[in-house]
Amino acid sequence: MTTQYDDRHDQYAGHDQYAGHDGNERDGRGYGPAGEAGQRVRERRHLLPAGLREPLTARHWRELLYVLLSLPISIVLFTFAVTTVSLGAGLLVTFLGIPVLAAGLTACRGFGALERGRARGLLGLEVAAPEPLRPRGSGATAWMAAVLKSGTSWRNALYAVLHMPWAVFSFGVTVAVWSAGWSMLTYPLWFWVFPMYAGQGGIQLYGDQHHSVYLDNPFEIAVTALVGLLITLATPWIVRALTTVDRLLVHGLLGPSSLGARVVELESDRGIVVDTAAADLRRIERDLHDGAQARLVALAMDLGMAKEKLRDDPQTAARMVGEAHGEVKTALQELRDLARGIHPAVLTDRGLDAALSSVASRCTVPVRVDVDLAERPAPAIEGIAYFTVSELLQNVSKHSGARSASVDVWRTDDRLLLQVADDGVGGADASGGGSGLAGLAGRLDAVDGILVVDSPVGGPTRITAELPWRGGQV
Structure with a gap:
């Protein structure tokens, strides 16, 4: 018995939801071996290896655009969140503080939705919307209470505060690395600017009162371009590492909380259970109406007719009673089947x-x-x-x-x-x-x-x- 258990467990544990029916592994989009072959054909069409063409891919440019946009957006969000929250907190001694704070947190929720959309479009990050507000009652007071009690509102405000310093750092690193890489890589194309307009041989590496070092001969120019190529090739991975932190911030602060997600899941499951129970009740009602109930009605009519014929035609009445007896057995069997469908006694016992x-x-x-x-x-x-x-x-x-x-x-x-x-x-x-x-x-x-x-x-x-x-x- 233990051997059978282990075999079954290993067989189940090894099941892959992406495995094909023929045993060949499939990727996350459902492609089998044919899809993999097509992917290899598409890869062979590229003239450059994957590492060399990464700085030119659409994904890198989207991530770069995300980092560049983060600085101005984060400044606006930081300024708004700090201003409204501090103003609302300062006015809490009066009644005006509550509506100011609630309005500021509501706006932060809206900004959070925009940030989720920006992350979805530029980073390909799918983050579900958090649980909606659930005011207990109607009116402005109930709405403000729901906003202030919602953890989502405060997490969106916290995102606006925390994202700004990180956006400043990632913007500075990205602009510095990207501009240095591309300027050095293209140096052979524009180094002539220095001798023609600046009166020096090239980029100055060192200079004092006695001597200066310029990148002005072919070897130095080639080395500069090579270093620029290495920096340019490393830039996409640096940007991707920086946007990983953005992904964590968006996912952790702008998405649904684990408790909220669980509540939504339980509500959905409760709906399924209620629908299933309603469907089972309708099935039982239909089986009773079309089965046993119909037979019992027919049985009552047959017994009534047999009763009327009992004195005048005893033989016919006896035959009708015999038929009614058969109908009783059939109705009892249908009731047993119906009871077994509700909950079988053998399972309980x-x-x-x-x-x-x-x-x-x-x-x-x-x-x-x-x-x-x-x-x-x-x-x-x-x-x-x-x-x-x-x-x-x-x-x-x-x-x-x-x-x-x-x-x-x-x-x-x-x-x-x-x-x-x-x-x-x-x-x-x-x-x-x-x-x-x-x-x-x-x-x-x-x-x-x-x-x-x-x-x-x-x-x-x-x-x-x-x-x-x-x-x-x-």
Whole structure:
């Protein structure tokens, strides 16, 4: 049993979300080997190696533009933030301080949105917008209270204060390095300016009352250009290192906080849970209305007719009672199936092993079930695991065309893992918005779960679900 557990764990841990169905690794855009070959062809079209053409790339010029724009923008933001915050704090002894401070922080939030857009356009940095304001009530007072209590407002103001000194430093370093590199690199093109207009042989390296050193002979000019080339080639990496700090500032101060992001995620998950519960209630209502309820109504009518014929035609009444007895059995079976769909009794009484074996017995293909759990998880997690495997086995029965399937359940640290595999035609995809697997992935995500689908066209299919382990009963 331990060997099987390790094999399954290694197989799951080695799964790469960017791996292709044929086993070839794919890049982040979904390109397989053909895409990589095309990328190599595009690289061969460049006449210069990557290191030599870096100073000419669009990315370098965008980053350079970002650094150059940061100085004037940061001066404006710093001046505004310091002025409004200090003015508002000074006026707090009067009622005017609160609206001044709230207005200044609101403007800082707007500046933060502009800075996120500038970082997105020039640095390619995608930073999600922070959580919106949530005033408790209506009116100006509720709005000002929400602004002042929002951590996002203060973090945007802090960004305006901290970014200015860094922008001054990065601007000075960038301008100095970039201008020195390009001026020295192009020195052979403009060194003639010195003897023609300045009355000296070239750039002066040293000079006193006795002698002077100029870069004026071909060797010195060539060495100057070579040093300029090295500085120019290093400039993109220096600028990139400087903008790394900008990325950290934007991401850390202008993006959503970890707590705010978690709140938004929980709200989204709550919406999914509510929608799922509503859909389940509608399904139960529909099954009751179209199934057992309809049969019971027909049964009542048949029994009423049998009662009327009991004296006049006992044989016909007996036949109708027999038919009604059959309808009662069918209605009872439908009610059992419906109760099993809500929550099976075998799951509560005997756990996942027996419950999944019962589900597997109803599958149209032979299913091997292996549950390796020393204890039971919490009832809620156990129920989600049961219905996940149940839905996956229904897909095997309806769509896979498989000859056999397997269900494996095991625990790794604080996670419960389920894996359903079959040897069918493959092609399962959880990316489609309307697919059953996409809905299942959304329901698992609502409880911090994960669904990983590996289903190449032609098969086999291997679907792994991961759920948080929450201790239940032994």
